[in-house]
Amino acid sequence: MPRNIRVISIIFAFFASLTASAADPTATAYTADECCGTHIPYPERNHDTAIPDSLTAVFINHVGRHGARYPSSAANTTEVSRTLHRADSAGALTPSGRELMKLADFVAAKSHNRWGALDSLGMAEQRGIASRMYKAYPHLFKGGNVSAISSYAPRCVMSMYEFTHQLDRLNNNVEIITSSGRQNSQLMRPFDLDSEYIEWRDSKAWEEPYNMAYETTAPTAPARRLTGDFLSSDDARRLSMAAYNMLSCLPAMGLPNELAKYFTPEEYNALWSLANLRFYLRYSANTLSTLPSDIASALLMNLISTTDDAVLGQSPQTVMLRFGHAETMMPLLSLMRIRGCYYMTNYFDTTALHWRDFSVVPMAANLQMILLRSKSGNYYVRFDLNEQPVPLLPNSDAIYLPWVTARQYLNHCLPLHLQI
Template identity: 30%
Template sequence: MKLRLLMTCCFLPLVAVIYSQTIPQEIYDNLNKSASVYYAYPQVDEQYTPAPAGYTPFYISHYGRHGSRYLIADTDYLSVMQVLEKAAAIGFLSEKGQDVYRRLQLVWKDAQGLGGQLTPLGYKQHREIAGRMFHNFPEVFEGNKNISARSTVVIRCALSMTAFCETLKGLNPKLQITYGSGDRYMNYLNYWNEDARNFTSDESSWRESYRKFRKEHICPERLMKLLFTNQAYVEQHINAEELMIGLYWIASDMQNVDLGISFYDIFEGKELFDIWQVFNYSHYVCNGTCPWGKEIVQRTFIPLLENILESAEDAIKDRSAAATLRFGHDGNVMPLTGLLHLEGCYAEETNPEDFYRVWSDFKIVPMAANVQLIFFSKKGSDDILVKFMLNEKEVKVPLESDVVPYYHWADVEKFYRNYIARLLL
């Protein structure tokens, strides 16, 4: 046992080192990953571990983020375009700046009036995830079984739910699906208590460190010289940091639309990596497992974990339930993955320069991110097994099991019930 513990202690730091070394290179190799929560859902090509002999799937518990969308508001496009438009009117845009402005006009033509709405890719992602779920676990969806589908009140989540469920219904018209989207469900789908709202607010004490980090990592001088011919004008009339961030978000979101337009040519790889670090910092502290506020954030998501546990117990007792499907946002999936202790999602770090070494938002919550718990039973046995998947990839949890990546539900439920009790102390 001592040898095993020693090997584990030596292995974990090695994993952390390897993880941290690969993140910058991952972004340099695929600039789309610098998009933070705007990273489009990656291609899925998984080979799953077969279930232990005799076990078949009977129920799926799911929480999914909405699919790819436009920037959150039309003003996110207009605020950038207006800066370039004013500079163009007085002849202060460089040749590259004029080219960027022309591209922005094409982007705006596609996005106008659709801020925060799903793009066509967003619908496609959920149709494909649902299709893979059906084909990977066909036993779950046999006959006229019931599906409970709930979404937050935000339309992009409700439409994601609809695309997902219509796909399942198309594959088996006998499925009985009940839909819901309203305040009744918000207390577990997207609830933030007062402590969590205070901790994540701009007035929270950790924000001073964050603002300093942001200032050190966002360096717009080179970009301003690339886009504008008069730097005195830039200094007097343009918030260079905000313009760079605005362009970064537009560049990030191009992977979520089908325009064939890119803005990565105006950024350097190191600039994108540094900007990504800024937002990864914020997401890790507000939604992840940074020790500064881990328990504050996780307490507010206890109702979601309790809903998962209670829905599973109901499904185990009443085998007419095929799935419980929930649809929300990145700010819900991130805390849930930490609360569940999913592999790669619950590391703790207090040095901002090292946040990216232990936690990466693009790995956890791309557009259409999802957590799936797949439940298995065996004829003639009361033993229930569960497998965890994050973005359709098998992941481990920190529990002993003789059938990893499958876990005995009795052990899993006990672990989460005990963890909830500790959070509430």
């Protein structure tokens, strides 16, 4: 090829790539692991953030999600299996479709009588968080008192027990009181109790932007590679979505991530963005309604009041633990406006660029409010999201705040009628 033609070809290819990347400025390029979304296992944590010598931790408020689990229900696995078996009976199943059909049947068998149950990975996640907490703040457990509550869901109860049993293994002199059951639902499952939120959710106001995104984003090509032209376009989109939902659960079960085997990066990013948008619209403050975050008000008030008690020396506990769900954490983090967990826009196609469920609520996600006392007797607080310090105030990168300042900010995050 003549040199000038080769140069022109290279220039054309360069500008073509720019045009392609600029075609959809809202497209994402997250990894297959990240596109497991809320099913992504808890990230590895190998180092602690040292506290300044001038401060001593005196109290910890912890809110966490249950650890990794089996799929919460059989719905997606059943849909994938039934659709592919139907295509097989019609002679339409491709080799790739046959592999996925076998995988769906394997997932169903492995999850039988275990749907939604905490698995060994989830147990290890909770033990790991407990061990790191103990290692970082051993003095809070030597002669200290720990209280722990959980949602009534078995995976949350087991997460609480794995966490507290690990603390007991590390120091069997620590006093631990645990509580699980529906009496904790106001804090741990407000999405089941808040009548105003339930009415809004059931009104389906959030479905219009989601359905618009689904119609334009959900790909049919993955289903075509499984069943040829056997399915209608609508059914192909449904199969693609169900297959994504099933496959995204595999790493939380301790199985290999196979998203890249059945989807291109563009496809699993598109399907993840839909799942992400659904969580965002239902469980985070948005321009449709602030009710999805307001339901965490009782929990935030509890965090404020129990920290107040610790400051006043009126708390019998040195550590307070709470174990709930992704749907517990998302509203709370949004209500507190934690960076990366709160995003307001009228352009919902930009959500995936700014609000990412895999960062907000991986399996075993947790928020730790660490109360610290200075040598002069003043109180400060640090907020750790998934064991990483995060700034609280919107225009400051400070990770250590006077409790008075943090309290005032958190109080203003509450709905006006609940502010003190």
